[in-house]
Amino acid sequence: MKSDKIKFLVFCLIVLAAPVPLSQGYLTNVLVFVGINSMLALGLNLLLGYAGQISLGQAAFFGLGAYGSGVLTTHFAMNPWLAMVLVALCVALFAFAIGFPVLRLKGHYLAMATLGVGVIAHIAFNETVDLTGGPSGLSGIPNLSVGSFTFDSDIKNYYLVWSFALVVILLSLNMVNSRFGRGLRAIHDSEVAARVMGVNARLMKVQVFTLSALISALAGSLYCHVMTFISPTSFGFNISIELLTMVVIGGLGSVYGSILGALLLTLLPELLRAFQDYDIVFYGLLLVSMTIYLPGGLVRGIPALFRRVMPARSGHA
Amino acid sequence: MELLNQITQFVISGLATGAIYALIGLSFAIIFNSTGIINFAQGEFVMLGGVLTIFSINALKLPLVFAVVAAVAGTTLVGVAFERLAIRPLKDATPLALIIITIGTSILIRGVVMLLWGKDTQVLAPFSGNEPLHIAGATLLPQHLWIFGVTILVIVGSRLFFHHTISGKAMRACSFNRRAANLVGISVGRMVLFSFIISAALGSLAGVIIAPLTMTAYDVGIMLGLKGFCAAIMGGMGSGFATVFGGLILGMLESLGAGLISSGYKDAIAFLILLLILFIRPQGLFKKGETERV
Numbered sequence: 001m002k003s004d005k006i007k008f009l010v011f012c013l014i015v016l017a018a019p020v021p022l023s024q025g026y027l028t029n030v031l032v033f034v035g036i037n038s039m040l041a042l043g044l045n046l047l048l049g050y051a052g053q054i055s056l057g058q059a060a061f062f063g064l065g066a067y068g069s070g071v072l073t074t075h076f077a078m079n080p081w082l083a084m085v086l087v088a089l090c091v092a093l094f095a096f097a098i099g100f101p102v103l104r105l106k107g108h109y110l111a112m113a114t115l116g117v118g119v120i121a122h123i124a125f126n127e128t129v130d131l132t133g134g135p136s137g138l139s140g141i142p143n144l145s146v147g148s149f150t151f152d153s154d155i156k157n158y159y160l161v162w163s164f165a166l167v168v169i170l171l172s173l174n175m176v177n178s179r180f181g182r183g184l185r186a187i188h189d190s191e192v193a194a195r196v197m198g199v200n201a202r203l204m205k206v207q208v209f210t211l212s213a214l215i216s217a218l219a220g221s222l223y224c225h226v227m228t229f230i231s232p233t234s235f236g237f238n239i240s241i242e243l244l245t246m247v248v249i250g251g252l253g254s255v256y257g258s259i260l261g262a263l264l265l266t267l268l269p270e271l272l273r274a275f276q277d278y279d280i281v282f283y284g285l286l287l288v289s290m291t292i293y294l295p296g297g298l299v300r301g302i303p304a305l306f307r308r309v310m311p312a313r314s315g316h317a
Numbered sequence: 318m319e320l321l322n323q324i325t326q327f328v329i330s331g332l333a334t335g336a337i338y339a340l341i342g343l344s345f346a347i348i349f350n351s352t353g354i355i356n357f358a359q360g361e362f363v364m365l366g367g368v369l370t371i372f373s374i375n376a377l378k379l380p381l382v383f384a385v386v387a388a389v390a391g392t393t394l395v396g397v398a399f400e401r402l403a404i405r406p407l408k409d410a411t412p413l414a415l416i417i418i419t420i421g422t423s424i425l426i427r428g429v430v431m432l433l434w435g436k437d438t439q440v441l442a443p444f445s446g447n448e449p450l451h452i453a454g455a456t457l458l459p460q461h462l463w464i465f466g467v468t469i470l471v472i473v474g475s476r477l478f479f480h481h482t483i484s485g486k487a488m489r490a491c492s493f494n495r496r497a498a499n500l501v502g503i504s505v506g507r508m509v510l511f512s513f514i515i516s517a518a519l520g521s522l523a524g525v526i527i528a529p530l531t532m533t534a535y536d537v538g539i540m541l542g543l544k545g546f547c548a549a550i551m552g553g554m555g556s557g558f559a560t561v562f563g564g565l566i567l568g569m570l571e572s573l574g575a576g577l578i579s580s581g582y583k584d585a586i587a588f589l590i591l592l593l594i595l596f597i598r599p600q601g602l603f604k605k606g607e608t609e610r611v
Binding site for chain 1: 354355357403406407412413414416417418420421423425426428429430431432541543546550579580581582584585588589590591592595596599
């Protein structure tokens with residue numbers, strides 16, 4: 001387990017140092033969103049990659065977090081930190097409550113049910129105009145602040161978002177190697193076998209679903225305070241699909257894979273700005289071809305490729 | 318009296334959209350029964366039906382009948398390509414992999430259509446004019462009659478096909494037990510391909526006949542597909558009358574809810590019904606529960 005700690009420390013150093021060569025550039029701003037997307041992707045990966053339960057409604061929890069914080073801080077002038085905690089707890093409670101009926105479903109039915117939750121949430125964001133501002137969005141959300149220090153620049157937001165992300169990553173790494181994490185993987189391999197071995201599969205699935213919703217809601221709160229403006233398009237079905245693509249590309253069941261996926265899929269649209277409408281085609285191709293040819297994702301696929309190529313080369317020499 | 322007329326009106330338009338959901342639901346059930354896959358790209362077949370018809374009429378200057386045939390044939394080709402390129406290479410794929418693949422295919426199809434024909438809504442003229450018919454105080458559009466007619470034809474046709482032809486019976490055999498079907502000499506692989514062909518054709522036909530009422534665009538497939546799935550779930554994923562009833566009930570509830578409660582929440586109503594059915598009666602409205610097989 002020592003190498004895991006070293007890996008995490010190295011990763012922390014990279015995160016700390018990353019903005020230095022970028023100074024205050026535009027890329028720092030992009031990296032803020034990489035941090036938020038990393039949290040979201042990781043939340044989904046805990047559920048999908050470890051417990052093997054799909055959710056196509058992650059954007060709903062992300063949106064509930066963002067709108068919860070946004071509405072409480074603008075309409076009710078609540079302290080943003082208090083709002084963040086309150087909203088995260090409420091979203092977790094909500095996920096826990098719907099988790100029991102939703103996670104009784106399996107496979108395709110589970111996918112459809114979570115998709116349904118996502119679509120209903122998206123419609124609600126659009127229709128509750130009095131609270132959310134409807135399709136035209138909610139503006140004037142305050143930045144987060146501690147005392148007189150306000151997180152109002154890209155670089156400040158970068159360290160804010162990534163300190164949350166690092167905590168989530170550390171917790172995930174610990175959880176994965178715990179009794180709970182092993183139970184989840186047992187459910188992934190065979191739910192019946194896991195139950196026979198004494199794993200409380202039903203409860204554990206709901207617990208990891210709740211955890212994943214909680215992480216998504218936190219990411220949502222951060223997102224709304226970083227952006228200071230939110231609208232329903234940021235929490236639609238496409239976002240759920242984007243998150244799914246991040247997890248699949250990075251590698252199902254790999255913590256660092258989710259971060260790699262989030263990094264690639266957040267940077268890519270920025271790099272491909274000239275072909276902005278092509279990105280949806282590209283996501284489709286990626287999802288299909290990765291699942292067929294590289295089901296382990298990049299994190300496992302690239303080392304495997306290396307191993308396949310390297311011995312062949314040394315054989316020649 | 319005013320309210321009663323309104324309700325009649327909502328029921329009629331609800332039945333028409335419900336018939337569409339029924340057709341899409343049937344197309345879901347056909348693939349599910351032969352492969353065990355819920356095809357998330359099903360809605361894109363529906364969208365392709367409408368969009369390709371409009372393209373054939375406007376760009377290729379085909380008359381309506383040929384345009385419809387061309388659109389259905391085109392969509393069917395897409396279905397075949399999908400089965401050959403994305404489904405067949407994965408022999409023992411997990412449900413998770415199949416979900417991700419069909420979702421990927423659906424956004425791929427949507428994206429390509431968006432690049433080719435843009436994001437604007439496209440209009441298809443009604444098949445026989447827009448002169449409304451007045452029946453019992455409610456208005457009925459000629460397009461509604463087309464929808465009811467085509468739906469009835471399709472239901473009768475599929476009943477005949479699945480119960481009275483060798484291919485149809487072979488496909489049903491596969492849905493009951495693939496291994497046993499294979500042992501008596503049915504080529505399961507071919508039946509899977511057939512099911513994609515029939516399903517794509519059916520889905521695109523639904524897309525063609527609904528297009529004059531609702532207009533169409535590259536992104537209409539998501540909603541239509543999901544509601545068709547809802548109909549199929551209500552019918553217990555069978556390919557018979559239960560799914561048709563499911564579609565009609567869904568269409569009516571949605572139309573009444575939109576008319577009497579709030580039109581903004583129209584789509585939410587369908588999904589609430591979907592969730593309720595999945596939670597309470599996942600085996601469908603009309604079936605008895607089955608024991609879970611491991």
